[in-house]
Amino acid sequence: MLExxxxxxSINNKTILKGVSLSIKPGELHAIMGPxxxxxxxxxxxxxxxxxYEIAGELNFKGESLKDVPVEKRAQKGIFLAFQYPxxxxxxxxxxxxxxxxxxxxxxxxxxxxxxxxxxxxxKEKSSELGIDEKILSRQLNVGxxxxxxxxxxxxxxxxxxxxxxxxxxxxxxxxxxxxKIVAKGVNSSRNSxxxxxxxxxxxxxxxxxxxxxxxxxxxxxxxKTGCGELAEELEKTGYKKLN
Amino acid sequence: MKQQELEKVKEYKYGFTTDIESVKAPRGxxxxxxxxxxxxxxxxxxxxxxxxxxxxxxxxxKEPNWxxxxxxxxxxxxxxxxxxxxxxxxxxxxxxxxxxxxxxTYKKLGIPLKEQEKLAGVAVDAVFDSVSVATTFKDKLTEKxxxxxxxxxxxxxxxxLVKKYLGSVIPITDHYFATLNSAVFTDGSFVYIPKxxxxxxxxxxxxxxxxxxxxxFERTLIIADKGSYVSYLEGCTAxxxxxxxxHAANVELIALDDAEIKYSTVQNWYPGDxxxxxxxxxxxxxxxxxxxxxSKISWTQVETGSAITWKYPSCxxxxxxxxxxxxxxxxxxxxxxADTGTKMIHLGKxxxxxxxxxxxxxxxxxxxYRGLVDINKKALNSRNYTxxxxxxxxxxxxxxxxxxxxxKNSSSIVEHEATTSKINEEQLYYCNQRxxxxxxxxxxxxxxxxxxxxxxxxMEFAVEAQKLVGISLEGSVG
Numbered sequence: 001m002l003e004x005x006x007x008x009x010s011i012n013n014k015t016i017l018k019g020v021s022l023s024i025k026p027g028e029l030h031a032i033m034g035p036x037x038x039x040x041x042x043x044x045x046x047x048x049x050x051x052x053y054e055i056a057g058e059l060n061f062k063g064e065s066l067k068d069v070p071v072e073k074r075a076q077k078g079i080f081l082a083f084q085y086p087x088x089x090x091x092x093x094x095x096x097x098x099x100x101x102x103x104x105x106x107x108x109x110x111x112x113x114x115x116x117x118x119x120x121x122x123x124k125e126k127s128s129e130l131g132i133d134e135k136i137l138s139r140q141l142n143v144g145x146x147x148x149x150x151x152x153x154x155x156x157x158x159x160x161x162x163x164x165x166x167x168x169x170x171x172x173x174x175x176x177x178x179x180x181k182i183v184a185k186g187v188n189s190s191r192n193s194x195x196x197x198x199x200x201x202x203x204x205x206x207x208x209x210x211x212x213x214x215x216x217x218x219x220x221x222x223x224x225k226t227g228c229g230e231l232a233e234e235l236e237k238t239g240y241k242k243l244n
Numbered sequence: 245m246k247q248q249e250l251e252k253v254k255e256y257k258y259g260f261t262t263d264i265e266s267v268k269a270p271r272g273x274x275x276x277x278x279x280x281x282x283x284x285x286x287x288x289x290x291x292x293x294x295x296x297x298x299x300x301x302x303x304x305x306k307e308p309n310w311x312x313x314x315x316x317x318x319x320x321x322x323x324x325x326x327x328x329x330x331x332x333x334x335x336x337x338x339x340x341x342x343x344x345x346x347x348x349t350y351k352k353l354g355i356p357l358k359e360q361e362k363l364a365g366v367a368v369d370a371v372f373d374s375v376s377v378a379t380t381f382k383d384k385l386t387e388k389x390x391x392x393x394x395x396x397x398x399x400x401x402x403x404x405l406v407k408k409y410l411g412s413v414i415p416i417t418d419h420y421f422a423t424l425n426s427a428v429f430t431d432g433s434f435v436y437i438p439k440x441x442x443x444x445x446x447x448x449x450x451x452x453x454x455x456x457x458x459x460x461f462e463r464t465l466i467i468a469d470k471g472s473y474v475s476y477l478e479g480c481t482a483x484x485x486x487x488x489x490x491h492a493a494n495v496e497l498i499a500l501d502d503a504e505i506k507y508s509t510v511q512n513w514y515p516g517d518x519x520x521x522x523x524x525x526x527x528x529x530x531x532x533x534x535x536x537x538x539s540k541i542s543w544t545q546v547e548t549g550s551a552i553t554w555k556y557p558s559c560x561x562x563x564x565x566x567x568x569x570x571x572x573x574x575x576x577x578x579x580x581x582a583d584t585g586t587k588m589i590h591l592g593k594x595x596x597x598x599x600x601x602x603x604x605x606x607x608x609x610x611x612x613y614r615g616l617v618d619i620n621k622k623a624l625n626s627r628n629y630t631x632x633x634x635x636x637x638x639x640x641x642x643x644x645x646x647x648x649x650x651x652k653n654s655s656s657i658v659e660h661e662a663t664t665s666k667i668n669e670e671q672l673y674y675c676n677q678r679x680x681x682x683x684x685x686x687x688x689x690x691x692x693x694x695x696x697x698x699x700x701x702x703m704e705f706a707v708e709a710q711k712l713v714g715i716s717l718e719g720s721v722g
Contacts, residue, residue, distance in 0.1 A: 048677050051669075071676035080677075087674040091692025100688065101678035108679065140692070157678070 001026050001165055001196040002047075007057035009039075009046045016042040018221035019057070024165070029187075029197040031207055033232065034218035035240045040200045041084060043218070044169040047198075048081040049074045061165070076108035078164030082154040082171045089141040094153065095123065097141050102161060126159045130186055148179040155186035166190070167198045172206040184209030204236035269326035275299065278427055281326050285396045285430075288403060298416040298426035307420045312612045312644065313552045313581035315525060318490060325428045325461070384444070391436040392447055395463050398434035405436055409467055413496040413533045413560070421492040422529040429463035429494065437472040437503075446702050448477040462493040468503035470536060475506040477705055489514075491550075493528045501536030501563065506544070508701055509557075510709050512716075513549035520579025520608075523551025530557035534566035534595075542569040543586065544700040546709045548716040551580060556614070558587035561595035561623070568597040571697040573709075575690075575716045576609030576641070585615035585646075590623035590656070599630040602694045605641035606720035612644040617658055619651045626656040634664040635693050637686075637720050687714030 002024040009017040016039045024030050034040050046053055049071040059066045061077060069077075089097070103113040114122070127134050132152050142150050151171050158166050171183050187197060187210050199210060207215070207229065215231040216223045219240060225231065269280050278299055282292040307318075385392050391402060399406050416426040437443055468474055478495075491513070497505050507530075516523025526549075532541035543557040553576075559568025570586035588597035603611040617628045634643035645662050667689060675685035691698065691710050698706050698713075 050673055071673060072679055072681045075677050075679040083674065083677075087668070087671050089671055089674070089689060089692055091695035092688055097675075097678070097688065100684070101675075101680060104681075104684065105679040161678070 001028075001062060002198070003058065003060040004047075005058035007043075007046070007059060008055070009042055010054045011042075011052055016221055017046065020218070020221070020223055022216065022223065024196045024198060026164075026196055027191075027193040028213045029191065029199065029210065031199045031201060031210075031212035031215045031232065032218050033201060033204075033215060033235060033240075036202075038218045039221045040218055041169055044081055044084075044167050044198075044200055047167055048079060072104075075163075076105055080158050080161055080163035080166045082151075082158055082166065082168045084169040084171070084173065086142050086145075086150040086154055088143045088145075090143050092141045094139055094141045095120075095137045098123070098137070098157060098160060101157070105161060122160060127156055129189065130156060130159065130182055132156050132182065147174045148176060151175060152179060152182055155183050159186055159190065162190075164194070165196045165198065167200070169200050170202060171199075172201050172203065180206065181209060204232045207232045268324055271324055272321040273299075273323070273325060273428065277325050281428060281430060284326065285399070287396075287399055290403070290407065291399050294411070294416065295427050298423050299428075301417055302420070302423045302427055305420050305423065311554055311583045312614075313554065313583055313610065315552055318525075320424075323490065326430055388441050388444065389438040390441060390443055391434065393434055395429075395432045395434040395465060398465075402434070402436070405467065406434070406465070409496070409498055410463075410465055411496075413498060413531045414494050414529055418529065421527045422494055425461045425463060425492050425494040425529070429461045432462040432464040432493070433466075434464070435466040435474060435476065437468045437474045439469045440471040441469075442472065443474040446475045446477050448479065460489070460491045460493065462491075464493070464495040465498075466496070466505060466507070467498045468500065468505045468539075470501045470503060472500075473504045475702060476508070477702060478507070478509045479512075479705070479708075490525045491528065493530075495528070495530040495557075497530075497532030497541055499532065499534050499536060499539035499541050499566075502538045503536060504540040504542075505532065506542045507532070507557070508544040508705055510546045510701075510705060510712065511549050511553070512712060514551075515549050515578065515580050516551040518578050520551070523580070524549065526550035526553045526555065528555040530555060531560065532558065532568070533560045534563050534568060534592075536566070537563040537592070538565045539563050540567040540569070542567075542571070542700070544571040544697065545573070545584075546697070546701070546712065547572070547574045547582060547584060548712050550582075553580075553582040553584055555584050556586050556616075558589070559597065560589045560591065561597065561626075562591045563595075564592040565594045566592055567595070570597075570599045570601070570615075571700045572601045572613075573604070573694045573697045573713070574602070574611055574613075575604045575713065576606070576611045577716055577720055578607040578609060580607075580609045582610070583612040583614055585613045587616040588618070588628060590617075590619040590626040590628070593622070593624045593626070595623055595626045597626075597628045599628070599632075600696050601630075601632045602697055603632070603634045603643055603645075604637070604690060604693070604717070605634070605643050606637035606717055608640045610642040610644075612646060614646045614648075616648040617650070618648075619653065619656045619658065621652045624653055624655045626653075628656075628658045630658075630660045632660075632662040633693065634662075635690065636664065636666045637717070683714065686717055686720070690714070690717060
């Protein structure tokens with residue numbers, strides 16, 4: 001699904017990623033942990049194709065290079081990023097945004113656009129599956145949403161857009177236990193042999209609910225350790241410092 | 245001018261976009277030209293006298309020059325003041341009698357007159373150049389006693405109404421362009437809604453500038469009698485033209501006791517090319533008088549076209565408890581300039597006004613909101629709320645907010661809020677990540693920014709306007 005080889009990224013002449021290699025196969029869930037400033041969010045941004053970075057190294061998705069592929073085209077190919085800080089867009093109805101988004105993805109795949117009725121049915125189904133109050137969808141996109149509501153909204157979008165690769169950028173940060181469970185449910189219910197996940201987190205807490213196949217520790221722009229689920233628990237006890 | 249010259253002029257053939265021959269008065273502004281217009285319109289003497297009075301006034305006043313967007317000096321002697329599609333010399337009895345080429349042009353502009361007759365319940369008084377060529381749905385309106393016709397027809401058929409109200413909101417002694425219009429206006433719409441009648445459909449006029457170098461001087465007069473209601477839509481498109489064209493229309497609204505007028509405009513005239521060459525000068529005077537108690541006038545405008553937009557649709561709140569509203573979206577891109585806003589003149593007690601203005605600047609454009617809230621001594625317990633938001637795209641455009649606020653009594657309250665923001669790169673990134681391309685993302689964000697105003701538009705107009713908002717900003721990002 002995703003092949004990263006010796007990926008380097010710098011912004012304003014400052015190198016953030018210093019050679020990251022990572023391979024995620026269909027059906028796998030990888031977790032990336034690491035201290036503040038280690039480059040976790042940069043990795044998420046670079047994978048999504050955000051502007052402003054100097055990139056070196058290889059980045060392949062479904063066997064194709066992502067070099068010079070703009071953000072929206074990557075999204076259309078099936079990459080989804082759940083934002084750490086979802087943006088507020090005043091005046092834009094959440095449902096309308098989501099419908100526009102879903103239909104532009106469908107259009108790019110040559111599928112028929114969903115009409116309002118079919119879309120609302122889909123939204124109802126997915127939001128009740130996750131236990132998310134539909135009401136937030138009739139509000140302006142993320143405007144006045146609590147931190148928890150914003151993150152839940154991201155997960156609902158992920159469920160509806162149904163991507164091949166979902167990247168969760170610290171989606172668990174600042175969540176209470178109930179919201180955390182919703183996020184976990186959103187991920188777990190989507191897992192199958194075709195879908196891949198890259199879950200970026202600070203804490204082991206989320207990994208109590210989402211069981212990763214692999215855990216990577218990112219520190220100072222490099223993956224310094226890779227292991228299976230237990231690595232996360234170990235880290236929780238010992239901290240990142242010991243690894244350096 | 246000699247009679248034979250005028251005859252020659254009538255024969256004057258001028259090939260333009262469609263092959264319809266134009267009847268044209270020669271270039272220039274003079275008493276003879278005004279007499280010619282009046283004659284060709286078969287106007288009564290009082291109307292000609294009125295025009296000439298305006299003309300003599302015009303000779304003694306100067307063009308205003310306090311506005312922000314400057315423009316090259318207009319040579320008024322070099323403009324044509326009358327042109328008409330020749331085929332209307334014999335008035336069409338129905339749409340079938342209309343020149344098929346004319347209908348073809350409308351179709352290109354997306355105004356399927358024939359379909360509109362069946363669809364939507366919109367009556368169209370279409371203005372091609374300066375003469376109204378087709379009026380639909382007349383019967384249905386006549387049943388209710390509603391008059392909706394070209395103003396030239398109203399001058400002949402309803403002189404008592406025209407005499408009473410024409411120039412009662414925009415007097416012929418007003419500013420230069422309004423006075424110019426009074427002297428040379430060619431046609432426009434006339435609407436009268438009788439007492440306690442709710443107009444059963446949206447009334448709509450499509451204006452179009454076609455003949456080259458023809459100043460357009462439309463005149464619209466809408467009267468809502470006691471307890472009546474009307475919603476009027478004005479939409480404009482224009483074909484590509486290189487020369488600057490002056491458009492100086494006058495629109496007068498009169499609302500009597502308990503009456504309501506809603507006037508919506510989507511203006512999309514040729515804005516000039518990317519380098520600022522060509523485009524329409526949109527110098528329009530729009531003013532409404534809430535003359536009766538509890539009356540209401542609401543202006544909604546979506547201004548996306550024209551090289552220069554310079555207009556202030558205003559409300560004179562004379563009647564006690566009357567309400568004035570102004571909702572505006574002004575989009576300027578490339579080299580476009582806009583200086584627009586409103587005037588809310590509070591004269592009656594407990595009068596209320598609300599101003600929501602959304603200005604969007606992109607490219608090298610310049611966008612100014614200029615507005616006056618004037619609460620008179622006797623307008624006790626009046627209220628105004630003003631909100632002006634500006635959105636900038638890129639770093640070569642400008643946005644300005646110039647509010648004038650006069651509150652002359654202590655029982656009234658005025659509120660003014662203003663914001664200026666830049667379109668946020670992170671918002672665009674967020675939309676891109678959800679699969680929207682740059683244009684779609686900009687359209688979405690800008691439509692969100694304008695939402696409060698778009699909501700005011702009648703449904704079928706709102707959809708069109710939303711598309712227009714996106715199209716107007718094409719190529720302004722990325």
